Amino acid sequence: MSTPNVAALTSFPKDRIKVLLLENIHPSAHEIFRSETFHLETLPGSLSEDELVARIEDVHVIGIRSKTKITDRVLASARRLLTVGCFCIGTNQVDLASAKRQGIPVFNAPFSNTRSVAELVVAEVVMLSRSLSDRIQEMHQGQWRKVATGSFEIRGKTLGIVGYGHIGRQVGVLAEAVGMRVLFFDIAARLPMGNNQPTRTLDELLAQSDFVTLHVPETPQTRGMFGEHEVSAMRAGSCLLNASRGTVVDIAALSAGLKSKHVAGAAIDVFPEEPEKNSDGFMTPLRGLSNVIITPHIGGSTAEAQEAIGREVGNALTHFVNAGVTTGSVNFPHVDAAPTPNKHRILNVHKNVPGVLRDINRIVTDKGANIAGQILATDPEIGYLVMDLDQNVSDQVKDAVAALDFNIKTRILY
Secondary structure: OOOOOOOOOOOOHHHOEEEEEEEOOOHHHHHHHHOOOEEEOOOOOOOHHHHHHHHHOOOEEEEEEOOEEOOOHHHHOOOOOOEEEEOOOOOOOHHHHHHHHOOOEEEEOOOHHEEEEEEHHHHHHHHHOOOHHHHHHHHHHHOOOOOOOOOOOOOEEEEEOOOOOHHHHHHHHHHHHHHOEEEEEOOOOOOOOOOOOOOOOOHHHHHHHEEEEOOOOOOOOOOEEEOOOHHHHHHOOOEEEEOOOOHHHHHHHHHHHHOOOOEEHHHHHHOOOOOOOOOOOOOOOOOOOOOOOEEEOOOOOOHHHHHHHHHHHHHHHHHHHHHOOEEEEEOOOOOOOOOOOEEEEEEEEOOOOOHHHHHHHHHHHHHHOOOEEEEEEEEOOEEEEEEEEEEHHHHHHHHHHHOOOEEEEEEEEE
8 A cells, every 4th residue: 555645734635524514503613614624515494304315425524403303314324424513402313323333423512502591591480470471462462451460579489490400500590699599409419509409309399499490401211201290299389491302391281280370380492393494383282371481492592602502513523523532522432632743643433342452553563653642432332542653654554444343434634
């Protein structure tokens, strides 16, 4: 095999790395990819599975938000795909297991919209305490109803937070700042912020809270976790807010609780089934109910959050393409190592079976290469190896590693 051109700036021309961004991803991400001279294409909306299968064959990097589904079928058609970026918090729209099997790390933005969601929740607590959605609607219909009955200050009231992660903690800080008492429940041990207090059980939190806000991820354990029992366990006259995942709340059970007046109000931003496009219609049993705020999944939809998400995910994808960095990936072992000067870098994803490192190092020895740096990180299914070595034999080592039985994906950087 011929010796690589060590004077080449990159092992693959950057202007031939194709990036496809869907769903109006913020221009802050566009700037990052263009600064790298990647070939960038953008689309304002999502694509169906069939459309994506036809489009993704020669794409190296794809960026999506919450509406595009990256299925096993889509991934099977993505023969050049290196990585997937979810420009949002959730990653349930991607088949993470399939992506891992094909050596494709998936990145998201777990922190960038924290403040935006937290501010919306606190604003909705105020709105619910004053039945503002009803008063606003009445005014638009030409009705003047100046009433104080059923309207309260939120100072001194109790807010119960279910799921005390980044957003839940931020909600607690803001709520406490406006004079609320804050309780929280989480299945994991969490350090309280300020005077926020944990409860031992969810039912204990529900029984004490005037407002309950949900901030849990979508998992098999959280699917339908807030149903008839939880609605009944809520303090009579309290309100429920959900800006987490639509599958968490049984909408029929909540609707029944609202109609019976056991639940005094609700603010729901996410739903079990959501339209794929803004032009599509939307139906829910919550429409028309008193003191119910329904919004179209806009918790993180602020200019500040979208700009920060664009930067966070854009940088993560670029660092992976340029250096193989997987820190922050949701389905991959984490490796973060600066490239060694004057060396070539081999990135290898392989099945996590015994003897992998032995066989790879044997190849390196047989080729007479010197390893300047080597990091192996594993999970139960795969291993991810980053190895810096001599330039004159790097292509030969890369080809030999890629031919091993346990290999999933191997590429070289120089």
